[in-house]
Amino acid sequence: MDTLIPEKMRAALLHEGSTSPVVDDIDVPDIDDEEVLVRVRACGIVPNLLNVVRRWSTVFPDLPLPPFPAVLGLDPAGEIADVGARVKGVKVGDRVYVSPIRTCNTCRHCADGDYLACAHYTFSGYFGFSPKSREIYKRYPSGGFAEYMRAPSYAVAKIPDRMSFDAAARMGYIGTAYGALRRAEVGPETVVLINGASGTLGLGGVLSALALGARRVLGVARNRTLLERVKALAPERIETWSTEDGPMDKWVNGITDGEGVDVALDCLPFGSPPELFLSSLMLVRRGGVVVNAGGVVGDVSLPLDTLMIKGISVLSSNWFTPKDAREMSALVDSGALDLSALTHQTYALSQLEQALSGFDSRQGGFTNIVIHPHE
Ligand SMILES: [Zn+2]
Numbered sequence: 001m002d003t004l005i006p007e008k009m010r011a012a013l014l015h016e017g018s019t020s021p022v023v024d025d026i027d028v029p030d031i032d033d034e035e036v037l038v039r040v041r042a043c044g045i046v047p048n049l050l051n052v053v054r055r056w057s058t059v060f061p062d063l064p065l066p067p068f069p070a071v072l073g074l075d076p077a078g079e080i081a082d083v084g085a086r087v088k089g090v091k092v093g094d095r096v097y098v099s100p101i102r103t104c105n106t107c108r109h110c111a112d113g114d115y116l117a118c119a120h121y122t123f124s125g126y127f128g129f130s131p132k133s134r135e136i137y138k139r140y141p142s143g144g145f146a147e148y149m150r151a152p153s154y155a156v157a158k159i160p161d162r163m164s165f166d167a168a169a170r171m172g173y174i175g176t177a178y179g180a181l182r183r184a185e186v187g188p189e190t191v192v193l194i195n196g197a198s199g200t201l202g203l204g205g206v207l208s209a210l211a212l213g214a215r216r217v218l219g220v221a222r223n224r225t226l227l228e229r230v231k232a233l234a235p236e237r238i239e240t241w242s243t244e245d246g247p248m249d250k251w252v253n254g255i256t257d258g259e260g261v262d263v264a265l266d267c268l269p270f271g272s273p274p275e276l277f278l279s280s281l282m283l284v285r286r287g288g289v290v291v292n293a294g295g296v297v298g299d300v301s302l303p304l305d306t307l308m309i310k311g312i313s314v315l316s317s318n319w320f321t322p323k324d325a326r327e328m329s330a331l332v333d334s335g336a337l338d339l340s341a342l343t344h345q346t347y348a349l350s351q352l353e354q355a356l357s358g359f360d361s362r363q364g365g366f367t368n369i370v371i372h373p374h375e
Pocket of ligand 1 (some may be wrong): 118
């Protein structure tokens with residue numbers, strides 16, 4: 001191990017039964033031949049972290065948390081501090097985003113690079129998606145609220161010099177929206193509707209749709225002030241609608257000459273009612289696609305006959321692939337994916353509690369709340 005790497009590090013630990021992480025000294029993790037050690041420079045916080053910290057067992061009791069005391073942190077970015085003997089492609093000093101995805105890395109899906117399909121699919125330092133995540137957590141329990149973290153080499157994606165660590169710490173939700181739009185094959189001819197356009201996920205959808213060349217982006221949300229900021233990102237390509245002004249049918253039909261949108265991406269906040277999802281679903285054109293990546297919970301009655309007759313596909317999207325991450329890095333490097341609209345609100349590791357409270361004062365998705373573990 002590099003002599004510059006200390007034996008101990010500071011980490012924010014969440015103890016069982018507590019909702020307040022505390023900073024303590026723990027061992028810097030070791031790495032094996034296939035892993036890297038990352039010096040974490042920034043780790044993003046998204047609104048759902050409040051659910052994870054405060055009420056997970058009642059929200060999603062079947063999705064396991066990492067073992068306690070837990071080092072959480074979904075979206076870390078930093079520098080490679082050490083590499084295992086068999087790691088190729090990254091070297092000490094490289095700037096990287098660390099995907100939280102941990103998988104078995106041995107099944108047929110992992111062999112194909114389709115990590116999202118692995119039965120062991122787990123977010124390190126956040127939550128798992130099945131009881132199999134408990135096996136993954138034996139090696140990869142921790143996230144980015146620590147000075148260093150261990151990661152398998154497949155989880156790191158190099159980021160371009162022009163992408164700050166703070167911006168990279170937002171990669172998760174931008175990538176979730178980006179991956180959803182890729183699955184819907186958004187391109188230059190596409191008219192995309194983003195439902196929940198001013199939130200953390202939705203703004204990622206707007207920025208990604210612009211980067212992918214979408215002809216028109218229709219942003220729907222409630223807050224008119226935030227919608228003005230969304231519109232200002234690309235006034236000639238973006239149209240916005242506030243749900244406070246009533247149903248959006250006439251507005252969408254006017255823009256699309258009555259055809260409907262090619263793709264609707266649902267980025268609604270956690271706990272949103274099904275009606276909001278259905279309102280955008282019904283505005284998708286014949287042969288179009290609706291992708292749900294948002295927080296609608298509960299059963300939704302889908303008009304399957306109408307969907308079949310019109311050939312409309314309904315997809316779900318959860319996170320993004322390593323390929324998506326590479327593409328996003330390239331798009332940031334070329335300037336097509338422009339993240340300059342984000343305002344970074346940064347906190348030291350000891351201010352994690354305060355950072356979680358920062359959601360009350362944020363400007364929708366424009367505020368990027370980030371922890372700096374070395375401060
Ligand atoms: Zn697998």
